[in-house]
Amino acid sequence: xxxxxxxxDGIKTYLWEVASYLFATDAxxxxxxxxxxxxxxxxxxxxxxxxxxxxxxxxxxxxxxxxASYAPERETVRWPSDNRRLTWNEVPGALVEAGxxxxxxxxxxxxxxxxxxxxxxxxxxxxxRGYVLMRFGASxxxxxxTSGAPGLFFRSSSETxxxxxxxxxxxGIIALLLACGIGGxxxxxxxxxxxxxxxxxxxxxxxxxxxxxxxxxxxSIFFLAFFGEHGSIAAAPIIVxxxxxxxxxxxxDYFLIKYRWIALHQGAPEQVAGPxx
Amino acid sequence: xxxxxxxxxxxxxxxxxxxxxxxxxxxxxxxxQRLKSLQALAVTESTLYPILARLxxxxxxxxxxxxxxxxxxxxxxxxxxxxxxxxxAMNAYWIDLNRVIAGLQxxxxxxxxxxDTLS
Numbered sequence: 001x002x003x004x005x006x007x008x009d010g011i012k013t014y015l016w017e018v019a020s021y022l023f024a025t026d027a028x029x030x031x032x033x034x035x036x037x038x039x040x041x042x043x044x045x046x047x048x049x050x051x052x053x054x055x056x057x058x059x060x061x062x063x064x065x066x067x068a069s070y071a072p073e074r075e076t077v078r079w080p081s082d083n084r085r086l087t088w089n090e091v092p093g094a095l096v097e098a099g100x101x102x103x104x105x106x107x108x109x110x111x112x113x114x115x116x117x118x119x120x121x122x123x124x125x126x127x128x129r130g131y132v133l134m135r136f137g138a139s140x141x142x143x144x145x146t147s148g149a150p151g152l153f154f155r156s157s158s159e160t161x162x163x164x165x166x167x168x169x170x171x172g173i174i175a176l177l178l179a180c181g182i183g184g185x186x187x188x189x190x191x192x193x194x195x196x197x198x199x200x201x202x203x204x205x206x207x208x209x210x211x212x213x214x215x216x217x218x219x220s221i222f223f224l225a226f227f228g229e230h231g232s233i234a235a236a237p238i239i240v241x242x243x244x245x246x247x248x249x250x251x252x253d254y255f256l257i258k259y260r261w262i263a264l265h266q267g268a269p270e271q272v273a274g275p276x277x
Numbered sequence: 278x279x280x281x282x283x284x285x286x287x288x289x290x291x292x293x294x295x296x297x298x299x300x301x302x303x304x305x306x307x308x309x310q311r312l313k314s315l316q317a318l319a320v321t322e323s324t325l326y327p328i329l330a331r332l333x334x335x336x337x338x339x340x341x342x343x344x345x346x347x348x349x350x351x352x353x354x355x356x357x358x359x360x361x362x363x364x365x366a367m368n369a370y371w372i373d374l375n376r377v378i379a380g381l382q383x384x385x386x387x388x389x390x391x392x393d394t395l396s
Contacts, residue, residue, distance in 0.1 A: 001347045025327075032330040035352065036305040040322055042348025043306035069323040 001046045010057045011041050017067035021193060024072050024107040033070070040064075071193035072108070112186025113199030116206025119179035123210070127172025127217075134165030173245050176210035180249055183207030184256040211249045218242040286318065290328055292371065293318060295337065295356065295364045302341070302355035305329065329354060337363055 003011075015034055022030045044060040045052040106114075183206030190197045221239055290312075297303070297311060305326065312320040332338045337360035342350040356364065380386065 029327070029330045029334060032333070033326045035349065036326040036329065037322060039304070039345070039349050039351060040306045040309060040326075042345070043351075046347035065321040065323040069321065070327070072327070 001042070002051050003045070004051075004054070006054050007045070007052055007057050010054060010061070011038065014041070014061055014064075014067065018070050021067055021069075021071040021189075021197075023111065024109075024197070066192075068189075068192040071197050108197070109199035110186045110189050110197050110203060112182045112189065113202035113206065116179045116183040116186060117202045119175045119182065120206055120209055123172045123175025123179060124213070125172075126168045126175060127213075130165045130168030130170070130172055131217075132165070133161050134169060169241065173214075173241065176213065177245060177248055177252070179206040180210040181252050184252060188256065188259070211246075211253075214242055214246050214249060218246065282319075290318070290320065290324060291332060292367050293320075294325075294328060294332065295360060295367065298338065298354055298356050299361070299364055302353045304343070304351040304353050306351075308354065332360070336360075 015038055018037055019030065019034055022033060025033070041057075041060060041064075044063070045056055048056045048060065183203045186199060186203030187207060190200050190203060218239065221242065293312060293315075294308065297308060303311070308329070309320070309322055309325050312318055312325065329338065333340055333354070336357055338354050339357050341353045341355070343353055345351045
Protein backbone atom coordinates (compact mmCIF):
# COMPACT_ATOMS: atom_id res chain seq x y z
CA UNK A 1 0.00 0.00 0.00
CA UNK A 2 1.35 3.42 -0.91
CA UNK A 3 0.41 6.50 1.07
CA UNK A 4 0.57 10.04 -0.24
CA UNK A 5 2.30 12.65 1.97
CA UNK A 6 -1.13 14.21 2.57
CA UNK A 7 -2.54 10.94 3.93
CA UNK A 8 0.59 10.37 6.03
CA ASP A 9 0.22 13.86 7.50
CA GLY A 10 -3.45 13.19 8.25
CA ILE A 11 -2.53 10.00 10.14
CA LYS A 12 0.18 11.84 12.07
CA THR A 13 -2.25 14.61 13.03
CA TYR A 14 -4.82 12.12 14.34
CA LEU A 15 -2.14 10.23 16.29
CA TRP A 16 -0.77 13.47 17.68
CA GLU A 17 -4.23 14.42 18.92
CA VAL A 18 -4.73 10.99 20.47
CA ALA A 19 -1.31 11.29 22.15
CA SER A 20 -2.27 14.66 23.60
CA TYR A 21 -5.18 13.00 25.42
CA LEU A 22 -3.00 10.17 26.67
CA PHE A 23 -0.51 12.39 28.50
CA ALA A 24 -1.76 11.08 31.82
CA THR A 25 -0.92 7.51 30.80
CA ASP A 26 2.60 6.19 31.37
CA ALA A 27 4.97 6.46 28.40
CA UNK A 28 5.16 2.73 27.62
CA UNK A 29 1.38 2.22 27.56
CA UNK A 30 0.93 5.41 25.54
CA UNK A 31 3.45 4.25 22.91
CA UNK A 32 1.75 0.86 22.78
CA UNK A 33 -1.72 2.34 22.26
CA UNK A 34 -0.42 4.70 19.57
CA UNK A 35 1.27 1.81 17.73
CA UNK A 36 -1.99 -0.15 17.77
CA UNK A 37 -4.05 2.84 16.61
CA UNK A 38 -1.58 3.59 13.80
CA UNK A 39 -1.62 -0.02 12.71
CA UNK A 40 -5.44 0.00 12.87
CA UNK A 41 -5.64 3.03 10.55
CA UNK A 42 -3.27 1.40 8.03
CA UNK A 43 -5.26 -1.85 8.04
CA UNK A 44 -8.54 0.04 7.60
CA UNK A 45 -7.06 2.06 4.72
CA UNK A 46 -5.76 -1.10 3.04
CA UNK A 47 -9.29 -2.55 3.09
CA UNK A 48 -10.52 0.51 1.18
CA UNK A 49 -7.82 0.93 -1.44
CA UNK A 50 -4.28 -0.02 -2.48
CA UNK A 51 -3.50 3.68 -2.86
CA UNK A 52 -5.79 5.46 -0.40
CA UNK A 53 -6.71 9.08 -1.06
CA UNK A 54 -7.27 11.73 1.63
CA UNK A 55 -11.02 11.05 1.32
CA UNK A 56 -10.43 7.42 2.30
CA UNK A 57 -8.55 8.57 5.36
CA UNK A 58 -11.38 10.94 6.26
CA UNK A 59 -13.85 8.07 5.97
CA UNK A 60 -11.66 5.78 8.13
CA UNK A 61 -11.19 8.44 10.80
CA UNK A 62 -14.91 9.23 10.76
CA UNK A 63 -15.59 5.62 11.74
CA UNK A 64 -13.15 5.86 14.62
CA UNK A 65 -13.90 7.57 17.95
CA UNK A 66 -12.77 11.18 18.49
CA UNK A 67 -9.24 11.57 19.96
CA ALA A 68 -10.73 12.98 23.18
CA SER A 69 -12.32 9.62 23.95
CA TYR A 70 -8.84 8.16 24.56
CA ALA A 71 -8.50 10.26 27.72
CA PRO A 72 -8.27 7.93 30.72
CA GLU A 73 -11.24 7.89 33.05
CA ARG A 74 -11.07 9.82 36.30
CA GLU A 75 -10.28 7.62 39.22
CA THR A 76 -10.93 8.56 42.81
CA VAL A 77 -7.98 7.45 44.87
CA ARG A 78 -8.76 6.75 48.50
CA TRP A 79 -5.85 6.22 50.83
CA PRO A 80 -5.30 4.40 53.12
CA SER A 81 -7.75 2.19 51.32
CA ASP A 82 -8.91 0.22 54.35
CA ASN A 83 -9.24 3.23 56.73
CA ARG A 84 -7.09 1.69 59.46
CA ARG A 85 -4.23 3.12 61.52
CA LEU A 86 -0.75 2.35 60.20
CA THR A 87 1.86 0.73 62.42
CA TRP A 88 5.22 2.52 62.72
CA ASN A 89 6.92 -0.15 60.61
CA GLU A 90 4.55 0.60 57.75
CA VAL A 91 5.21 4.36 57.72
CA PRO A 92 8.27 4.48 55.37
CA GLY A 93 6.55 2.23 52.83
CA ALA A 94 3.35 4.22 53.23
CA LEU A 95 5.18 7.49 52.48
CA VAL A 96 6.60 6.03 49.26
CA GLU A 97 3.14 4.75 48.35
CA ALA A 98 1.60 8.15 49.12
CA GLY A 99 4.18 9.84 46.85
CA UNK A 100 3.49 7.38 44.05
CA UNK A 101 -0.26 7.90 44.38
CA UNK A 102 0.18 11.67 44.43
CA UNK A 103 2.18 11.53 41.17
CA UNK A 104 -0.48 9.26 39.62
CA UNK A 105 -3.18 11.65 40.78
CA UNK A 106 -1.28 14.65 39.40
CA UNK A 107 -0.86 12.93 36.03
CA UNK A 108 -4.63 12.90 35.65
CA UNK A 109 -4.68 16.70 35.45
CA UNK A 110 -4.53 18.59 32.18
CA UNK A 111 -1.17 20.34 32.06
CA UNK A 112 -2.90 23.62 31.19
CA UNK A 113 -4.48 23.62 34.63
CA UNK A 114 -1.14 23.22 36.43
CA UNK A 115 0.74 25.69 34.20
CA UNK A 116 -2.12 28.21 34.42
CA UNK A 117 -2.01 28.18 38.22
CA UNK A 118 1.81 28.50 38.23
CA UNK A 119 1.54 31.49 35.89
CA UNK A 120 -1.03 33.07 38.21
CA UNK A 121 1.22 32.53 41.23
CA UNK A 122 4.16 34.12 39.38
CA UNK A 123 2.19 36.78 37.53
CA UNK A 124 0.14 38.25 40.37
CA UNK A 125 3.05 39.32 42.64
CA UNK A 126 4.95 40.62 39.59
CA UNK A 127 1.98 42.74 38.58
CA UNK A 128 1.36 44.15 42.04
CA ARG A 129 5.05 44.71 42.83
CA GLY A 130 5.57 46.37 39.45
CA TYR A 131 2.65 48.68 40.09
CA VAL A 132 3.96 49.64 43.56
CA LEU A 133 7.47 50.30 42.22
CA MET A 134 6.14 52.47 39.41
CA ARG A 135 4.02 54.50 41.79
CA PHE A 136 6.96 54.81 44.17
CA GLY A 137 9.28 55.98 41.36
CA ALA A 138 6.72 58.51 40.14
CA SER A 139 6.11 59.91 43.65
CA UNK A 140 9.85 60.16 44.30
CA UNK A 141 10.30 62.05 41.02
CA UNK A 142 7.64 64.60 41.85
CA UNK A 143 8.87 64.98 45.45
CA UNK A 144 12.46 65.49 44.30
CA UNK A 145 11.34 67.98 41.65
CA THR A 146 9.46 70.17 44.15
CA SER A 147 11.98 70.09 47.01
CA GLY A 148 15.15 69.95 44.93
CA ALA A 149 16.66 67.67 47.59
CA PRO A 150 18.44 64.45 46.56
CA GLY A 151 16.54 62.58 49.30
CA LEU A 152 17.49 59.07 50.37
CA PHE A 153 18.20 57.78 46.87
CA PHE A 154 20.42 58.86 44.05
CA ARG A 155 18.62 60.91 41.44
CA SER A 156 18.79 58.04 38.96
CA SER A 157 17.10 55.66 41.41
CA SER A 158 13.64 57.04 40.70
CA GLU A 159 14.02 56.27 36.99
CA THR A 160 15.39 52.83 37.85
CA UNK A 161 12.33 52.13 39.96
CA UNK A 162 10.02 53.22 37.14
CA UNK A 163 11.87 51.10 34.55
CA UNK A 164 11.94 48.01 36.80
CA UNK A 165 8.30 48.67 37.73
CA UNK A 166 7.24 48.86 34.06
CA UNK A 167 9.17 45.65 33.29
CA UNK A 168 7.62 43.77 36.20
CA UNK A 169 4.16 45.09 35.38
CA UNK A 170 4.51 43.98 31.74
CA UNK A 171 5.84 40.55 32.71
CA GLY A 172 3.01 40.18 35.22
CA ILE A 173 0.40 41.06 32.59
CA ILE A 174 1.96 38.68 30.04
CA ALA A 175 1.97 35.88 32.64
CA LEU A 176 -1.67 36.54 33.50
CA LEU A 177 -2.75 36.66 29.87
CA LEU A 178 -0.92 33.39 29.23
CA ALA A 179 -2.65 31.91 32.28
CA CYS A 180 -5.98 33.09 30.87
CA GLY A 181 -5.37 31.55 27.41
CA ILE A 182 -3.91 28.32 28.75
CA GLY A 183 -6.73 28.00 31.31
CA GLY A 184 -9.29 28.43 28.51
CA UNK A 185 -7.64 25.72 26.40
CA UNK A 186 -7.59 23.47 29.49
CA UNK A 187 -11.34 23.94 30.03
CA UNK A 188 -11.90 23.11 26.38
CA UNK A 189 -9.88 19.89 26.59
CA UNK A 190 -11.58 18.79 29.80
CA UNK A 191 -15.01 19.33 28.24
CA UNK A 192 -13.95 17.54 25.04
CA UNK A 193 -12.87 14.54 27.10
CA UNK A 194 -16.38 14.25 28.58
CA UNK A 195 -14.92 15.36 31.93
CA UNK A 196 -12.60 12.38 32.12
CA UNK A 197 -9.59 14.68 32.46
CA UNK A 198 -9.14 16.41 35.79
CA UNK A 199 -8.17 19.96 36.72
CA UNK A 200 -11.28 21.92 35.81
CA UNK A 201 -11.13 24.10 38.94
CA UNK A 202 -7.47 25.03 38.29
CA UNK A 203 -8.09 25.73 34.61
CA UNK A 204 -11.17 27.80 35.42
CA UNK A 205 -9.32 29.87 38.04
CA UNK A 206 -6.44 30.45 35.60
CA UNK A 207 -8.97 31.49 32.95
CA UNK A 208 -11.17 33.83 34.95
CA UNK A 209 -8.88 35.40 37.61
CA UNK A 210 -6.74 37.49 35.19
CA UNK A 211 -9.84 38.94 33.56
CA UNK A 212 -11.55 39.80 36.84
CA UNK A 213 -8.29 41.20 38.16
CA UNK A 214 -7.62 43.34 35.09
CA UNK A 215 -11.13 44.79 35.23
CA UNK A 216 -10.82 45.51 38.99
CA UNK A 217 -7.39 47.03 38.46
CA UNK A 218 -8.61 49.17 35.60
CA UNK A 219 -11.55 50.50 37.60
CA SER A 220 -9.37 51.32 40.62
CA ILE A 221 -6.72 53.04 38.51
CA PHE A 222 -9.43 54.96 36.69
CA PHE A 223 -10.66 56.29 40.04
CA LEU A 224 -7.10 57.06 41.10
CA ALA A 225 -6.57 59.03 37.90
CA PHE A 226 -9.52 61.29 38.62
CA PHE A 227 -9.48 61.48 42.40
CA GLY A 228 -5.85 60.60 43.29
CA GLU A 229 -3.10 63.13 43.97
CA HIS A 230 -1.10 62.42 40.78
CA GLY A 231 -3.95 62.93 38.33
CA SER A 232 -4.74 61.35 35.01
CA ILE A 233 -1.30 61.93 33.43
CA ALA A 234 0.47 59.66 35.94
CA ALA A 235 -2.14 56.93 35.53
CA ALA A 236 -2.51 57.19 31.74
CA PRO A 237 0.20 54.64 30.75
CA ILE A 238 -1.20 52.10 33.20
CA ILE A 239 -4.75 52.65 31.97
CA VAL A 240 -3.60 52.18 28.36
CA UNK A 241 -1.73 48.99 29.31
CA UNK A 242 -4.74 47.62 31.17
CA UNK A 243 -7.17 48.43 28.35
CA UNK A 244 -4.83 46.71 25.86
CA UNK A 245 -4.65 43.67 28.15
CA UNK A 246 -8.41 43.53 28.47
CA UNK A 247 -8.79 43.72 24.69
CA UNK A 248 -6.37 40.78 24.35
CA UNK A 249 -8.26 38.84 27.06
CA UNK A 250 -11.54 39.61 25.21
CA UNK A 251 -10.04 38.36 21.94
CA UNK A 252 -8.93 35.16 23.69
CA ASP A 253 -12.48 34.69 25.00
CA TYR A 254 -13.92 35.28 21.54
CA PHE A 255 -11.69 32.69 19.85
CA LEU A 256 -12.23 30.11 22.58
CA ILE A 257 -16.00 30.49 22.35
CA LYS A 258 -15.84 30.40 18.55
CA TYR A 259 -13.75 27.19 18.46
CA ARG A 260 -16.01 25.62 21.06
CA TRP A 261 -18.92 26.42 18.75
CA ILE A 262 -17.11 24.91 15.77
CA ALA A 263 -16.33 21.77 17.77
CA LEU A 264 -19.98 21.42 18.79
CA HIS A 265 -21.64 22.28 15.51
CA GLN A 266 -19.03 21.03 13.01
CA GLY A 267 -18.90 24.41 11.29
CA ALA A 268 -18.15 28.10 11.81
CA PRO A 269 -21.02 30.16 13.34
CA GLU A 270 -21.57 31.96 10.03
CA GLN A 271 -21.76 28.62 8.17
CA VAL A 272 -24.40 27.14 10.45
CA ALA A 273 -27.91 28.12 9.44
CA GLY A 274 -29.88 29.76 12.20
CA PRO A 275 -33.52 29.13 12.96
CA UNK A 276 -35.81 30.15 10.12
CA UNK A 277 -38.47 32.69 10.97
CA UNK B 278 -24.58 5.77 25.71
CA UNK B 279 -26.44 5.50 28.99
CA UNK B 280 -24.20 5.67 32.03
CA UNK B 281 -25.35 2.40 33.58
CA UNK B 282 -24.62 0.53 30.34
CA UNK B 283 -21.11 2.04 30.27
CA UNK B 284 -20.54 0.96 33.87
CA UNK B 285 -21.85 -2.53 33.27
CA UNK B 286 -19.82 -2.93 30.08
CA UNK B 287 -16.55 -1.69 31.57
CA UNK B 288 -15.54 -4.86 33.35
CA UNK B 289 -17.06 -7.09 30.71
CA UNK B 290 -14.73 -5.97 27.94
CA UNK B 291 -11.65 -7.51 29.58
CA UNK B 292 -13.64 -10.72 29.85
CA UNK B 293 -14.70 -10.56 26.19
CA UNK B 294 -11.15 -9.88 24.97
CA UNK B 295 -9.74 -12.79 26.97
CA UNK B 296 -12.46 -15.13 25.72
CA UNK B 297 -11.90 -14.05 22.13
CA UNK B 298 -8.15 -14.65 22.38
CA UNK B 299 -8.64 -18.05 24.01
CA UNK B 300 -9.41 -19.35 20.49
CA UNK B 301 -6.08 -18.21 19.09
CA UNK B 302 -3.91 -15.16 18.60
CA UNK B 303 -5.18 -12.11 16.75
CA UNK B 304 -3.87 -8.64 15.85
CA UNK B 305 -5.41 -5.36 17.00
CA UNK B 306 -7.48 -4.56 13.91
CA UNK B 307 -8.79 -8.11 13.77
CA UNK B 308 -9.86 -8.02 17.44
CA UNK B 309 -11.49 -4.64 16.91
CA GLN B 310 -13.46 -5.82 13.88
CA ARG B 311 -14.66 -8.99 15.61
CA LEU B 312 -15.77 -7.17 18.76
CA LYS B 313 -17.32 -4.29 16.80
CA SER B 314 -19.45 -6.77 14.92
CA LEU B 315 -21.11 -7.60 18.27
CA GLN B 316 -23.28 -4.52 18.50
CA ALA B 317 -24.39 -5.07 22.11
CA LEU B 318 -20.80 -4.60 23.26
CA ALA B 319 -20.48 -1.21 21.48
CA VAL B 320 -16.69 -1.47 21.45
CA THR B 321 -14.67 1.41 20.04
CA GLU B 322 -10.96 1.60 19.32
CA SER B 323 -10.51 4.05 22.18
CA THR B 324 -11.78 1.49 24.68
CA LEU B 325 -10.20 -1.58 23.10
CA TYR B 326 -6.56 -0.52 22.63
CA PRO B 327 -6.07 0.79 26.18
CA ILE B 328 -7.56 -2.50 27.45
CA LEU B 329 -5.13 -4.54 25.33
CA ALA B 330 -2.21 -2.44 26.64
CA ARG B 331 -3.38 -2.87 30.23
CA LEU B 332 -3.94 -6.61 29.95
CA UNK B 333 -0.45 -6.95 28.46
CA UNK B 334 1.03 -4.85 31.29
CA UNK B 335 -0.77 -7.09 33.82
CA UNK B 336 0.86 -10.13 32.23
CA UNK B 337 -2.39 -11.65 30.96
CA UNK B 338 -1.51 -11.15 27.29
CA UNK B 339 1.70 -11.47 25.32
CA UNK B 340 2.53 -9.66 22.08
CA UNK B 341 4.32 -10.97 19.02
CA UNK B 342 5.11 -8.69 16.10
CA UNK B 343 4.61 -9.93 12.57
CA UNK B 344 5.18 -8.33 9.17
CA UNK B 345 2.37 -6.53 7.39
CA UNK B 346 2.29 -5.46 3.75
CA UNK B 347 -0.15 -2.67 4.67
CA UNK B 348 1.93 -0.56 7.03
CA UNK B 349 3.60 -0.91 10.41
CA UNK B 350 4.22 -4.43 11.78
CA UNK B 351 1.14 -6.19 13.12
CA UNK B 352 1.03 -6.84 16.86
CA UNK B 353 -0.45 -10.27 17.52
CA UNK B 354 -1.97 -10.75 20.98
CA UNK B 355 -2.31 -14.11 22.70
CA UNK B 356 -3.06 -15.36 26.21
CA UNK B 357 -0.25 -16.06 28.64
CA UNK B 358 -0.52 -18.91 31.16
CA UNK B 359 -1.66 -16.33 33.73
CA UNK B 360 -4.21 -15.05 31.25
CA UNK B 361 -5.61 -18.57 30.77
CA UNK B 362 -5.87 -19.05 34.52
CA UNK B 363 -7.64 -15.72 34.88
CA UNK B 364 -10.06 -16.64 32.10
CA UNK B 365 -10.93 -19.95 33.76
CA ALA B 366 -11.67 -18.05 36.98
CA MET B 367 -13.66 -15.38 35.14
CA ASN B 368 -15.73 -17.93 33.22
CA ALA B 369 -16.54 -19.81 36.41
CA TYR B 370 -17.50 -16.57 38.13
CA TRP B 371 -19.63 -15.54 35.15
CA ILE B 372 -21.61 -18.80 35.25
CA ASP B 373 -22.11 -18.37 38.98
CA LEU B 374 -23.16 -14.75 38.59
CA ASN B 375 -25.65 -15.67 35.88
CA ARG B 376 -27.17 -18.31 38.12
CA VAL B 377 -27.45 -15.89 41.06
CA ILE B 378 -28.99 -13.12 38.96
CA ALA B 379 -31.41 -15.52 37.32
CA GLY B 380 -32.40 -16.60 40.83
CA LEU B 381 -32.92 -12.99 41.91
CA GLN B 382 -35.04 -12.32 38.84
CA UNK B 383 -37.24 -15.22 39.87
CA UNK B 384 -37.35 -14.09 43.50
CA UNK B 385 -34.95 -16.75 44.86
CA UNK B 386 -31.74 -16.20 46.81
CA UNK B 387 -29.08 -18.53 45.42
CA UNK B 388 -26.06 -19.30 47.56
CA UNK B 389 -22.74 -21.07 47.21
CA UNK B 390 -20.80 -21.65 44.01
CA UNK B 391 -17.58 -20.23 42.69
CA UNK B 392 -17.96 -16.78 44.24
CA ASP B 393 -17.83 -18.24 47.76
CA THR B 394 -14.46 -19.84 47.05
CA LEU B 395 -13.04 -16.38 46.24
CA SER B 396 -14.16 -14.69 49.45
